[in-house]
Amino acid sequence: MGASYDMTFLALLLCSLYEPPEQDDARRCMAHPAKKQDFVINDCLSYAADMNVILMYFKCLDDWNDEGKISMRAAAALLKSAYGDLSKRYKRQCQAIEEALGEVAALEVQARKKPQTVELDTAANAFALSFGEMFAYRQDFWFEPLRSFGTKLGKFVYVMDAAQDTEQDAKTGNYNPFVDWNTSEEDQLTALKVLAADAARAFERLPLEKDMHLLRSVIYAGMWQPYLAKKQKKEKKNEGRPTVSPAYSTLGGMQ
Amino acid sequence: MENPYAVLGVSSDASLDEVKKAYRKKARENHPDLNPNDPRAAERMNEINEAYDRIINPEKYEARDARARARDAGAYSSSASSSSAGASQGPYGQYRGSSASGSQGSSSGSSYSGYYRQENSYSSGRSGWSGSGFDFEDLFGFGMGGAYSNEPIHPEAQSGDSAAVRSAINFINSQQYNRAIDCLNRIVSGERNARWYYLSALANEGAGNTLMALEQIRRAVRMDPQNPDYTRAQRKFQASGQTYTQTSQARGFSMGWDPMSCCCTCCALQYAAQMCCYGGHGGLLYC
Numbered sequence: 001m002g003a004s005y006d007m008t009f010l011a012l013l014l015c016s017l018y019e020p021p022e023q024d025d026a027r028r029c030m031a032h033p034a035k036k037q038d039f040v041i042n043d044c045l046s047y048a049a050d051m052n053v054i055l056m057y058f059k060c061l062d063d064w065n066d067e068g069k070i071s072m073r074a075a076a077a078l079l080k081s082a083y084g085d086l087s088k089r090y091k092r093q094c095q096a097i098e099e100a101l102g103e104v105a106a107l108e109v110q111a112r113k114k115p116q117t118v119e120l121d122t123a124a125n126a127f128a129l130s131f132g133e134m135f136a137y138r139q140d141f142w143f144e145p146l147r148s149f150g151t152k153l154g155k156f157v158y159v160m161d162a163a164q165d166t167e168q169d170a171k172t173g174n175y176n177p178f179v180d181w182n183t184s185e186e187d188q189l190t191a192l193k194v195l196a197a198d199a200a201r202a203f204e205r206l207p208l209e210k211d212m213h214l215l216r217s218v219i220y221a222g223m224w225q226p227y228l229a230k231k232q233k234k235e236k237k238n239e240g241r242p243t244v245s246p247a248y249s250t251l252g253g254m255q
Numbered sequence: 256m257e258n259p260y261a262v263l264g265v266s267s268d269a270s271l272d273e274v275k276k277a278y279r280k281k282a283r284e285n286h287p288d289l290n291p292n293d294p295r296a297a298e299r300m301n302e303i304n305e306a307y308d309r310i311i312n313p314e315k316y317e318a319r320d321a322r323a324r325a326r327d328a329g330a331y332s333s334s335a336s337s338s339s340a341g342a343s344q345g346p347y348g349q350y351r352g353s354s355a356s357g358s359q360g361s362s363s364g365s366s367y368s369g370y371y372r373q374e375n376s377y378s379s380g381r382s383g384w385s386g387s388g389f390d391f392e393d394l395f396g397f398g399m400g401g402a403y404s405n406e407p408i409h410p411e412a413q414s415g416d417s418a419a420v421r422s423a424i425n426f427i428n429s430q431q432y433n434r435a436i437d438c439l440n441r442i443v444s445g446e447r448n449a450r451w452y453y454l455s456a457l458a459n460e461g462a463g464n465t466l467m468a469l470e471q472i473r474r475a476v477r478m479d480p481q482n483p484d485y486t487r488a489q490r491k492f493q494a495s496g497q498t499y500t501q502t503s504q505a506r507g508f509s510m511g512w513d514p515m516s517c518c519c520t521c522c523a524l525q526y527a528a529q530m531c532c533y534g535g536h537g538g539l540l541y542c
């Protein structure tokens with residue numbers, strides 16, 4: 001659930017959409033205690049930073065639950081008090097995330113019982129809604145457009161993660177819609193492109209100017225980075241060797 | 256609103272980017288925060304926002320204005336005018352416009368009149384989390400217009416179609432996609448032929464179940480490769496993905512492998528910065 005990546009993008013997006021008044025300041029930070037660091041703060045950046053903490057909290061919980069990483073349990077405990085404050089301030093977003101995660105967990109149980117009973121989009125849509133809720137910064141004119149965009153982007157993120165983890169999930173039995181439905185790699189790519197197109201379409205509806213090229217570079221190229229990294233890694237590995245797919249079948253698929 | 260382009264101060268043949276720039280210029284001038292002593296600043300900002308919205312989402316306003324006119328004329332009916340081909344009612348009593356304006360139709364009851372809008376029950380007390388199609392269609396389905404706007408496919412009943420299939424077709428054509436899905440799912444798996452997969456694909460596409468739609472249309476085509484409707488639908492579903500790839504390239508971005516960005520733990524924005532230097536129009540932009 002690439003948490004920090006997504007919220008940095010949100011920070012940039014909101015600053016571009018709202019062009020809020022900024023406050024420059026300088027403070028010492030823990031990583032650089034010797035010299036005061038210049039920083040910029042504004043409402044949009046604060047919001048994105050808060051969303052980041054919330055996501056990190058859930059990610060740690062998730063990692064602890066899924067993989068029993070003790071370090072994640074400690075991290076989650078540390079974040080818990082921060083999360084407590086934030087969950088009061090951002091009831092809507094936190095509720096959305098909690099509900100989405102609960103739903104996805106339930107779907108995983110259902111899918112494990114019988115293959116292909118959970119439809120391909122259900123988990124992705126559930127996750128996407130929580131993402132959308134985070135992008136909907138506040139109750140104003142941009143609430144719906146931001147939520148719509150966030151939802152579509154969230155769906156892409158979820159499905160991209162699924163595409164990344166097919167081999168792993170096939171081995172561990174973790175829920176993965178592409179494993180459940182035996183989707184070929186070619187078909188996964190097709191799906192990702194359509195979802196990317198949906199997100200891009202929603203993105204282009206926002207009247208952005210500041211940092212537009214940077215924002216677009218994420219939407220049209222940057223957000224594919226995990227996919228490309230995996231593909232490249234695979235190609236290197238398979239150089240000179242016939243392609244072998246493990247438990248997960250590539251029915252009718254091509255690289 | 257008479258002429259949204261005039262409100263933004265652009266000509267009516269302005270490009271999307273020009274419209275955005277015009278919006279930004281107006282927003283900077285009229286932002287309530289920058290005009291704290293001006294009570295009309297918020298009002299002007301609303302007007303600017305609405306003008307922008309009208310340009311970006313014309314279908315949404317077509318349906319909304321048509322309904323407003325019909326309401327004023329006292330002859331409101333849920334099957335509205337020609338411009339909104341089949342307004343339908345969601346399960347919460349929200350009226351939705353035609354599929355082309357689907358995404359925002361549900362909030363048409365509340366206008367964007369407040370720049371600093373009060374919490375409204377639709378947005379905050381959402382009960383759509385548990386997968387009710389009402390919310391998904393708006394958020395995922397045939398959303399607002401814009402550059403990629405396309406009309407949904409309208410299937411026609413054929414002789415030999417069962418009652419359930421005919422029902423499903425009616426639901427699809429009136430944008431009640433989740434009811435269509437329910438209808439189709441009641442048909443036992445033994446009777447699920449290519450046509451079933453085709454109709455299910457259409458219903459899922461409309462409901463925002465993109466992955467399912469792609470999977471099902473694939474099956475329909477596999478089961479009946481000669482059927483032109485099925486291949487046409489498949490091409491249509493995939494078209495946006497291809498347009499996206501072309502747009503990406505046209506803008507100077509590349510989805511291809513970038514040798515500078517192989518560290519998986521780096522922030523994606525760093526990648527983005529590198530990518531736009533690498534694949535951009537030859538200029539150093541945001542490194």
